[in-house]
Amino acid sequence: MSNQDLVLLDQTDGTAGTSGTSSASGTADVSGSADCCPGLLTAPLDGDQAAELAKVFKALGDPVRLRLLSMIASRAGGEVCVCDLTPAFDLSQPTVSHHLKLLREAGLIDCERRGTWVYYWLVQEMTDRLAAILTRPTGAPAPDGAAS
């Protein structure tokens, strides 16, 4: 049902072909392919849209993952080695790896293996999309006609 949606995301890990991390296995999509910016604030979501979007927000719904994402994203150029991320947390290496996997499956980050190390970066399309979804369309009428 959501096949063509992944194209938008797959382009980002085209370089990850050499990666052994099986990237882009189950990346989630946000908006339906048909409508570019459904809105969330403008019209009721249908079940499918809500399910896809919930996957991404769920990935963001953990402090560790938020910190990981911010650490990755704040590298404007983008790449962070896992070896830089793991020691920043009071968690085991498998746990950090697990969180990174969830972020990657949500389509928020992507990775590439380079020698011994694996580098992660932000998938900006996804955060942009989320921001758009949470942004009330400009010029939206002031909410005074509730009862219509």
Added chain:
Amino acid sequence: MSNQDLVLLDQTDGTAGTSGTSSASGTADVSGSADCCPGLLTAPLDGDQAAELAKVFKALGDPVRLRLLSMIASRAGGEVCVCDLTPAFDLSQPTVSHHLKLLREAGLIDCERRGTWVYYWLVQEMTDRLAAILTRPTGAPAPDGAAS
């Protein structure tokens, strides 16, 4: 540490004084009070910021709650009676009530009792803030590490 933060949100439920739903009891905050737009994409979050933000995203990380939120928010004027929301789902009334409670505790919606019915509305400040947090500051250099 996060007392004055709630002021921004309390203003929206000033009318809820008559509400018996104990509104604004444990509403979550998003950004620290000092910095208006921490970013998430510009600088690593500290633990407290991440925890607060995660609460809100976690509330959004469920399809039912996303649909509830979109149903509430898409009423431009904003008020939706619970009696209009509950039958839209294949869930029991307590379950829907539970989801509404989580959204309210996350600071995303607020409510007021009016006679027999309870009305919910969107707290736009929160979605605005989330959008800002997910928006890369204008003029930020495009991370070419991903595309290339």
Added chain:
DNA sequence: ATCTTGCATCGACAGTTATCGATTCAGGCG
């Protein structure tokens, strides 16, 4: 006062998730 309706709360249960240690895999190096 009693009944009825709308919604929140409670307690229980099933499914999910976060976490760990142990293991495995990928690559570089002796």
Added chain:
DNA sequence: CGCCTGAATCGATAACTGTCGATGCAAGAT
């Protein structure tokens, strides 16, 4: 080749979450 390092995967377990039916509470109607 075997060894070492970095990171992902596997299994197990504790904690959390979504869901329900039953109950309680608020407010209007009879």
